[in-house]
Amino acid sequence: MTQRIIIADDHPLFRTALSHAVGRVWPEAEIAEARSAAEARVALEQGDAEALLLDLHMEDSNGLSVLMDLRQDFPSLPIAIVSASEEPRVFAAASQLGAAAFIPKSSSLDEMRAALAAVQEGDTWFPASETSDDEDLSRMASLTPAQRRILAAIRQGLLNKQIAYDLDISEATVKAHITAIFRKLGVNNRTQAVLVAAKLDVDQPVADSVSG
Structure with missing residues (x-):
């Protein structure tokens, strides 16, 4: 093949x-x-x-x-x-x-x-650097695709009704997803969720880990 x-x-x-x-x-x-x-x-x-x-x-x-x-x-x-x-x-x-x-x-x-x-060969290759697991990234990886789309919309500053319109879902569904996102990320509000999500960016430094 x-x-x-x-x-x-x-x-x-x-x-x-x-x-x-x-x-x-x-x-x-x-x-x-x-x-x-x-x-x-x-x-x-x-x-x-x-x-x-x-x-x-x-x-x-x-x-x-x-x-x-x-x-x-x-x-x-x-x-x-x-x-x-x-x-x-x-x-x-x-x-x-x-x-x-x-x-x-x-x-x-x-x-x-x-x-x-x-x-x-089935191996890995990375530039030499000190590495350690980041709990926030593990939490991000636990989000479903739908939750990641909603988190991306939150990062854009969209309101629940705007997110619902863009994704063609109800506001109640958006609120349920946001509740699940906060729980999985261990945060209490949108600002904290945005700070955690910023760790996926590659163009700029991000803030330290945010805890609940």
């Missing part, structure tokens, strides 16, 4: 560079390119993939929430994050959320090949 590697990145030149690295590790692989998380999902649904190389910042995604969503829907798929981020906290968060590798975009071609070779 032909191996399929999916490269999801919105920069054509970087997709080309990744294709070269993939070709060194999987010389017989079919490479499918995607410019967005939505296109990557379509490619994944078309058949078995050996691995996904995923940029965290595309037109329809920005941060580790896209990793959480794809890990939930494709739990056996090795996902190698490819990102411009150089922050150790992001490396650690990606590892905790189930990424198989984290490849900074500043990596050399040799480093990219080493990371992909580790993924091919």
Whole structure:
């Protein structure tokens, strides 16, 4: 069976560079390119993939929430994050959320090949850094897709009635989801929930962990 590697990145030149690295590790692989998380999902649904190389910042995604969503829907798929981020906290968060590798975009071609070779062997590869599990991330990972969509809407500052309209559900359902979100995250209000969710961002530092 032909191996399929999916490269999801919105920069054509970087997709080309990744294709070269993939070709060194999987010389017989079919490479499918995607410019967005939505296109990557379509490619994944078309058949078995050996691995996904995923940029965290595309037109329809920005941060580790896209990793959480794809890990939930494709739990056996090795996902190698490819990102411009150089922050150790992001490396650690990606590892905790189930990424198989984290490849900074500043990596050399040799480093990219080493990371992909580790993924091919069923191992993990991350830049050297001190890592520790973050309880807030574990709590975020426990949210359902519907709850994550509502939390994303809360981060946008939408009111319950606006969320209900956008998601085509009742306000009572929105309130029930929000209650469940607060319980799972161990918070008491929207502000605290937003601070916890900010740990999925990759572009800026986040506040310390928020407890109930």
